[in-house]
Amino acid sequence: MLEFLIQNNIVCHAVEAMLFASIACAILSVIITQVQISSIGFTMAHAAFAGAAVGMFLSLNPTVCSIVAGIGVAFLIGPLSDKARLSPDTSLGLLFGICMAVAIFFIAYMQTLGRGFSTMGLLFGDVISLYREEIYLLVVICIVAVAFVLVLYKEITAIIFNKRIAESVGIRVKPVYYAMLFMIALTVSLCLPIIGGLLLYVWLVIPAAIALQFCNRLSSMFVVAPAVAAVVSVSGALIGLEYSLPVAPLTAIIFSVVFIVAVILSPRRRVTFRKT
Amino acid sequence: MTPPDPIIRLESVYTAYEGADRPTLTDVSLAIEKGEFVVIGGPNGAGKTTLLETINGMLPITHGMATVCGQDVRKNGVQVRCRVGYLLQSFAFDPLTPFTVEEVVLMGRFGTIGLFRKPKKEDYEAVQGALSLLGIEDLAARPIGKLSGGQQQKVLMAQNLARNPEVLLLDEPFSNLDMFAREEINRLLAGLVGDGVTVLIVSHAFDDLPERAVRVVVMQEGTIVVNRECSPGEVEQVVRNAGREALHA
Ligand SMILES: Nc1ncnc2c1ncn2[C@@H]1O[C@H](COP(=O)(O)OP(=O)(O)O)[C@@H](O)[C@H]1O
Numbered sequence: 001m002l003e004f005l006i007q008n009n010i011v012c013h014a015v016e017a018m019l020f021a022s023i024a025c026a027i028l029s030v031i032i033t034q035v036q037i038s039s040i041g042f043t044m045a046h047a048a049f050a051g052a053a054v055g056m057f058l059s060l061n062p063t064v065c066s067i068v069a070g071i072g073v074a075f076l077i078g079p080l081s082d083k084a085r086l087s088p089d090t091s092l093g094l095l096f097g098i099c100m101a102v103a104i105f106f107i108a109y110m111q112t113l114g115r116g117f118s119t120m121g122l123l124f125g126d127v128i129s130l131y132r133e134e135i136y137l138l139v140v141i142c143i144v145a146v147a148f149v150l151v152l153y154k155e156i157t158a159i160i161f162n163k164r165i166a167e168s169v170g171i172r173v174k175p176v177y178y179a180m181l182f183m184i185a186l187t188v189s190l191c192l193p194i195i196g197g198l199l200l201y202v203w204l205v206i207p208a209a210i211a212l213q214f215c216n217r218l219s220s221m222f223v224v225a226p227a228v229a230a231v232v233s234v235s236g237a238l239i240g241l242e243y244s245l246p247v248a249p250l251t252a253i254i255f256s257v258v259f260i261v262a263v264i265l266s267p268r269r270r271v272t273f274r275k276t
Numbered sequence: 277m278t279p280p281d282p283i284i285r286l287e288s289v290y291t292a293y294e295g296a297d298r299p300t301l302t303d304v305s306l307a308i309e310k311g312e313f314v315v316i317g318g319p320n321g322a323g324k325t326t327l328l329e330t331i332n333g334m335l336p337i338t339h340g341m342a343t344v345c346g347q348d349v350r351k352n353g354v355q356v357r358c359r360v361g362y363l364l365q366s367f368a369f370d371p372l373t374p375f376t377v378e379e380v381v382l383m384g385r386f387g388t389i390g391l392f393r394k395p396k397k398e399d400y401e402a403v404q405g406a407l408s409l410l411g412i413e414d415l416a417a418r419p420i421g422k423l424s425g426g427q428q429q430k431v432l433m434a435q436n437l438a439r440n441p442e443v444l445l446l447d448e449p450f451s452n453l454d455m456f457a458r459e460e461i462n463r464l465l466a467g468l469v470g471d472g473v474t475v476l477i478v479s480h481a482f483d484d485l486p487e488r489a490v491r492v493v494v495m496q497e498g499t500i501v502v503n504r505e506c507s508p509g510e511v512e513q514v515v516r517n518a519g520r521e522a523l524h525a
């Protein structure tokens with residue numbers, strides 16, 4: 001799609017992938033941080049990771065397996081808390097541990113079988129060996145994420161404001177909430193091969209955290225977070241490929257630096273003395 | 277002519293919190309006519325908040341029958357909540373909450389606007405109307421987290437008024453308000469009741485009640501122990517007597 005800008009095919013595909021993955025993740029990052037479900041996002045990212053590892057081991061489609069695992073976790077959290085009499089926080093910690101164990105077991109096992117090369121991408125992301133279809137899929141998820149927020153904007157903002165108040169004004173909180181979790185599972189699974197299971201979480205939290213330093217309004221956060229994420233991710237891809245550095249880890253580091261700078265520059269924290 | 281159906285009707289209702297082994301409300305029956313002003317009293321933990329959330333269907337009813345505004349609460353909770361305003365008990369918003377007062381008040385209309393629709397001109401007009409009823413037009417563009425507790429309470433009150441509710445449930449709405457604000461809100465409520473809105477208010481302050489017959493409901497340990505009409509001046513005495521009898525029982 002961006003061939004007219006970037007001649008090198010590999011670089012072009014890498015930039016496209018990072019661009020669309022980062023926009024989709026950044027939009028969801030606003031929801032994740034504002035509804036305060038980062039531990040759910042965290043656990044779902046690792047469930048997708050485990051799903052992909054199992055899928056790869058069994059030679060099934062890793063993306064489909066990670067979608068199934070991510071959604072599975074979303075629907076396990078509630079019942080697990082009830083049945084095992086655990087707080088949601090504890091059950092998420094538990095699920096996270098189980099997912100990590102499963103993922104690491106299969107990745108380590110595949111390495112002893114000499115299939116280690118393909119598992120590296122799962123861990124640290126891979127922007128080099130992408131199929132055209134994978135990039136189209138990322139474009140689709142990007143559009144779906146934008147449409148999701150636009151179509152359910154009232155409901156999403158009310159839930160972000162306060163779940164109980166949202167329910168009391170007649171909003172169907174539960175279906176919208178589960179739709180959010182479904183969107184997170186889908187996005188996480190599709191972005192996993194590019195960003196990698198160990199770093200995905202950076203894309204799901206930092207863009208919103210940066211936007212929060214400059215935005216007073218939710219609507220502006222939904223614009224600033226994807227914009228920042230797109231700029232950072234595209235820069236990360238270009239710099240990484242130019243200097244042969246690992247792209248996703250490099251981008252994660254740039255995200256962290258931008259976040260620290262944003263905190264220092266944040267007008268929301270600055271105390272101003274004015275008489276009027 | 278037969279008298280109209282009560283706007284709120286509970287018949288031996290039991291309500292249990294999710295995961296609780298015993299119901300919190302036990303065998304509660306209540307009939308309230310359109311346009312009544314109901315004061316709900318009783319000690320902390322008696323089930324007053326639980327009663328309000330049973331009426332608007334936010335809590336699961338395990339036994340009994342409940343109809344509000346002609347709708348079965350158990351089946352059509354969402355429809356009931358679109359018509360019933362509910363001011364939740366004591367709230368404090370984080371200073372960084374990214375919502376302005378205007379946005380919060382508009383939220384009151386989201387249920388009635390419905391899925392996939394955008395707010396229209398009439399919705400924004402209702403917001404302005406509610407803000408001016410409470411005298412907080414000047415706060416419209418301020419972030420809600422940076423207001424005082426009393427101001428936040430007024431904003432949530434405005435959110436409920438912007439909905440033009442048929443029934444208004446208020447859970448200790450005076451807890452953060454100064455005495456002028458209390459008088460103002462009481463005048464406002466009297467006006468609403470005059471217009472045919474049914475008001476149920478949980479409160480521990482019984483001065484400045486509207487000058488009209490009110491119904492007093494006193495709750496204790498999850499049931500209604502007193503339910504009678506009286507004059508506004510008698511309310512405090514009725515609640516006190518119920519408390520004293522419980523102490524000696
Ligand atoms: N979320 C909850 N889960 C379980 N029990 C609750 C919950 N909230 C309240 N209760 C119980 O319900 C009873 C009534 O509470 P509530 O209706 O809030 O009392 P009131 O509003 O009259 O002070 C209390 O004994 C309390 O222990």
Ligand SMILES: [Mg+2]
Pocket residue numbers: 324325326365447
């Ligand atoms: Mg209460």
